[in-house]
Amino acid sequence: MYNAAVFLIPPLCLVLASLTDFLEMKIPNRIPAILAASFFLIMPFSGLGLVEIGWHLAAALMVFAVCFTLFALNVMGGGDAKILTAAALWFGFNTSLFEFLAFTGYIGGLLTVAVILLRANWDKLATVGMKLPQTLMVANKIPYAIAIGAAGLIAYPSSPLVVAAIQNLH
Template sequence: MTIAGIFVILPLCLALAAFSDLFTMTIPNRISAILLGTFVIVAPLAGLGMSQIGLHMAAAALVFAVCFFLFAANVMGGGDAKLLTASAVWFGLNASLVTFLLYVALFGGLLTIVVLFLRRQENTILASGIPFPRVLLTAEKIPYGVAIALGGFAAFPSSPLMQAAFAQLS
């Protein structure tokens, strides 16, 4: 795997997770595993030292701790918690993690409003015959993987890993 993997892995995994969550309300565990595993491979290739990699792992541990609490309180789904944790490792323990989490919260709020609106229009949508993911209307949860993906797309260009990759290409 080359440094180009940095430009592809996170966005591809986030897109797959978003589509899976949108259409099935599940996020496959392998997506989070791929994100964690490939980070361990690409981080040294991008020039991150062991202390920097440790800070990235600390970011994932911190996000996991919060997500575990939210999952235990039945506020967050397990797939969302794993995806958020696996994505956090790509941002590290710095301002880009805060940016990522703020984007996720913003997109999550907007997504929730849209989904709740659509659910109120369920009969109209179904009667119209427009192809629509029925699970989005009938499930009692929000496909938060979509918000995580959008937050990741928005914050990724300013992440330390992306910046390191750009520096190596220059």
């Protein structure tokens, strides 16, 4: 049961956040709430000591502090800040968190360029029948959860919880 939770909950939450942000330009609060609550529910079964759990909490607090600052400066959306913070709980304070955040930045940059190009060529895309959500085309923001979700899916297999769960399978 523990392994199934580790393998399924974070990827599913990240994919759901990506989809809802793409379709609606918002991330429902229940997604990061489920991600964070499930971490706390399965943590007693993880085999991690209090120090390691503390590092997972420290990672989330660090990510939250940076994201809150960016949100206050109107650079980042609140949903993005919440999903990044909740995902950081699952990564912990280690190289997999750095990979996750670095991939988020790289993919987010590519996503931003792609959305700007889509918006600039919206009329051409519409004439060939390409349909995209109206909110994506008219909103003055980028659905950054797409980048967060993709980065999470790329980096999550190297997180300590996944590595330990894979070792438990043998």
